[in-house]
Amino acid sequence: MAVSQETIEQVNSVSEKYKYGFVSDIESETAPIGLSEDIVRFISAKKEEPEWLLEWRLKAYRYWLTMEEPDWAKVNYPKIDYQDIYYYSAPKVKDKPKSLDEVDPELLEVYSKLGIPLKEQEVLAGVEGAANVAVDAVFDSVSVATTFRERLEKEGVIFCPISEAVQTHPELVQKYLGSVVPYTDNFFGALNSAVFTDGSFVYIPKGVRCPMELSTYFRINAAQTGQFERTLIIADDESYVSYLEGCTAPMRDENQLHAAVVELVVLDNAEIKYSTVQNWYPGDENGVGGIYNFVTKRAACRGVNSKVSWTQVETGSAVTWKYPSCILQGDNSVGEFYSIAITNNLQQADTGTKMIHLGKNTSSTIISKGISAGKAQSTYRGLVRMGRKADGARNHTVCDSLLIGDKCGAHTVPYIENQNRSAKIEHEATTSKVSEEQLFYCQQRGLSEEESMALIVNGFCKEVLQKLPMEFAVEAQKLVGISLEGSVG
Amino acid sequence: MLEIKDLHAEVGGKEILKGINLTINPGEIHAIMGPNGAGKSTLSYVLSGRDGYEVTGGSVTYKGQDLLDMDPDERACSGIFLAFQYPVEIPGVASATFLKTALNAQRKFRGEEELDAMEFLKLVREKSKELDIKDDMLKRAVNVGFSGGEKKRNEVLQMSLLEPDLMLLDETDSGLDIDALKVAADGVNRLRSPERSALVITHYQRLLDYIVPDFVHVLADGKIVKSGDKSLALELEEKGYTDISAA
Ligand SMILES: Nc1ncnc2c1ncn2[C@@H]1O[C@H](COP(=O)(O)OP(=O)(O)OP(=O)(O)O)[C@@H](O)[C@H]1O
Ligand SMILES: [Mg+2]
Numbered sequence: 001m002a003v004s005q006e007t008i009e010q011v012n013s014v015s016e017k018y019k020y021g022f023v024s025d026i027e028s029e030t031a032p033i034g035l036s037e038d039i040v041r042f043i044s045a046k047k048e049e050p051e052w053l054l055e056w057r058l059k060a061y062r063y064w065l066t067m068e069e070p071d072w073a074k075v076n077y078p079k080i081d082y083q084d085i086y087y088y089s090a091p092k093v094k095d096k097p098k099s100l101d102e103v104d105p106e107l108l109e110v111y112s113k114l115g116i117p118l119k120e121q122e123v124l125a126g127v128e129g130a131a132n133v134a135v136d137a138v139f140d141s142v143s144v145a146t147t148f149r150e151r152l153e154k155e156g157v158i159f160c161p162i163s164e165a166v167q168t169h170p171e172l173v174q175k176y177l178g179s180v181v182p183y184t185d186n187f188f189g190a191l192n193s194a195v196f197t198d199g200s201f202v203y204i205p206k207g208v209r210c211p212m213e214l215s216t217y218f219r220i221n222a223a224q225t226g227q228f229e230r231t232l233i234i235a236d237d238e239s240y241v242s243y244l245e246g247c248t249a250p251m252r253d254e255n256q257l258h259a260a261v262v263e264l265v266v267l268d269n270a271e272i273k274y275s276t277v278q279n280w281y282p283g284d285e286n287g288v289g290g291i292y293n294f295v296t297k298r299a300a301c302r303g304v305n306s307k308v309s310w311t312q313v314e315t316g317s318a319v320t321w322k323y324p325s326c327i328l329q330g331d332n333s334v335g336e337f338y339s340i341a342i343t344n345n346l347q348q349a350d351t352g353t354k355m356i357h358l359g360k361n362t363s364s365t366i367i368s369k370g371i372s373a374g375k376a377q378s379t380y381r382g383l384v385r386m387g388r389k390a391d392g393a394r395n396h397t398v399c400d401s402l403l404i405g406d407k408c409g410a411h412t413v414p415y416i417e418n419q420n421r422s423a424k425i426e427h428e429a430t431t432s433k434v435s436e437e438q439l440f441y442c443q444q445r446g447l448s449e450e451e452s453m454a455l456i457v458n459g460f461c462k463e464v465l466q467k468l469p470m471e472f473a474v475e476a477q478k479l480v481g482i483s484l485e486g487s488v489g
Numbered sequence: 490m491l492e493i494k495d496l497h498a499e500v501g502g503k504e505i506l507k508g509i510n511l512t513i514n515p516g517e518i519h520a521i522m523g524p525n526g527a528g529k530s531t532l533s534y535v536l537s538g539r540d541g542y543e544v545t546g547g548s549v550t551y552k553g554q555d556l557l558d559m560d561p562d563e564r565a566c567s568g569i570f571l572a573f574q575y576p577v578e579i580p581g582v583a584s585a586t587f588l589k590t591a592l593n594a595q596r597k598f599r600g601e602e603e604l605d606a607m608e609f610l611k612l613v614r615e616k617s618k619e620l621d622i623k624d625d626m627l628k629r630a631v632n633v634g635f636s637g638g639e640k641k642r643n644e645v646l647q648m649s650l651l652e653p654d655l656m657l658l659d660e661t662d663s664g665l666d667i668d669a670l671k672v673a674a675d676g677v678n679r680l681r682s683p684e685r686s687a688l689v690i691t692h693y694q695r696l697l698d699y700i701v702p703d704f705v706h707v708l709a710d711g712k713i714v715k716s717g718d719k720s721l722a723l724e725l726e727e728k729g730y731t732d733i734s735a736a
Binding site for chain 1: 537538539540541560561562565566570571573576577578579580581582586587590591592594595598630647651
């Protein structure tokens, strides 16, 4: 799907038309539909960004125009019209549900199974006017946020929206933004660099162990970070942080396309643990209305003995395209990737990781658990590269697929590039099916067919679930069961 | 408790049960013996509702209800427990988790309060001690890497915890050493009560020295060809099935 010459011309003509005339009107809360240099300028102006950031966005935008949408992943989705998207504050959609009565009852059932309070359900389901009320009512955001902040400030930890960090800590943002995922990296990354509206910024100073798990959960909907989220986390020497992204409740969003970028920078002897539960709306059983989730996540282990763990539970979205990666630059640095990807009905997931070993004695572990049910297709795509100087580097990969029923598929695509003779690479892959015997055994002990399935699949995922922070793990376990509903019988 | 009338069933399109008649009253223990491939396990699967075991004729009434109309989990929750001839492995699921999930599912079905982690732990420790099962086994994944005998003992542990009304034991003695056999039989005997019944499938009369049955039946080629009291088992041991069936 190339960006045709025609599109470029169209874009240019649009930009021409809006030049200045539109940008000067930054009082406006919304920008017109479509993408152009002016839209990029508008976003930057709205955020009162410094010149360097605007320049960076524009470079990204111009580069994006020359790129083609990737088509190598094993996913199919209708062609995305990038001129048919609002890049800044879409006008309020009129048919937002007015109350929970108007929300898909199936979605509500899932909420109640997860034990989510009513007010919070309204936020998640996108009920009109719910966000503000609910944020106070549910998260008690003022008190939570302040106690939270005070403790973090005491330690010197910075945890704020990235737009705020641009104002308050421009030197840190300028130094690290795009240093792990340059705008030239890939199509969706370039798009994100041009138009990102918000996301999280974290800086852990030297020698600090972040006193609590940092969670975006406190921020959902408060900031409406939307479809082009940008996250930047920096762990300075000898520091540690555990960061939780997402939440287990399926979130609806009017924006079909999500293209986030997450950059992690880990310095000497520092560690970042990054856990994600992704449960965007997958669409109905015909796949209608689901989110397309194209994410670029990458960690640079720059320091010696630095460490990154990516743990993800992917159950949502119609289409997922995601490869959290580690660049193991510092000697003895460690990269880990633990993943559970569940696809049901017509969902498609192409996910995996890249471990790029550059430094000496670097090591990486990959444990991927893919579960497919219904007519879903799930692909693990993993790259392990041992650079020329990566003496004594090691990788161990375990890639297990579990099939439920016979209409789904699981695919494993390992890429191995070894330029160093002393490097060791081990790869194990298995594919299994949930057997009738196992289901019957559980049912004979009193579990329903669905409970049996949930138990068996949770067993299959155990090694990865164990890597999640405790409270996240409990929720994720429930989620595994719920995601597979309708997959048996 | 259980009334089986002219039960016919097929597996993979082949008729295996060819007209079984059997009545089990509360408190009774019935032993079933019979040659390999006679249909003993098939009978236990039909009673517990396994997929693929298709009933083609006859009826089964359990506690006055049409058993064949119930889902497998409903049967389990109504008190039917099958100790499997070949217990199934469930990787990644700790035995304790499995037991707790099962017990609470059954309690919920009966409208009883679910046990919390502490209450459960106390109960399961007590039961496993009775059966000489080490705590360490409860932490391991269900049946994964268990020895043949450990698997069988684990079945008895599950049964002791779930306290069923109708116990179906499919060759629970096979693979147990002599000491373990006694321990397992004690486990079954502890559950014996005037309200509780059992169907014990075995090849060896030795088990019946420990679990003394009220009736012994010989199942051959899908039919009960002979019934008697416990002396029938001794007779079988002596003469083998061919003579008995012919007699
Ligand atoms: N899926 C199947 N398809 C065809 N035949 C089957 C199937 N399952 C079982 N059978 C057959 O049904 C018959 C009865 O088997 P069953 O397991 O009930 O015997 P059994 O009496 O328990 O024997 P054993 O003493 O060896 O345990 C056997 O001949 C077996 O081969
Ligand atoms: Mg058998």
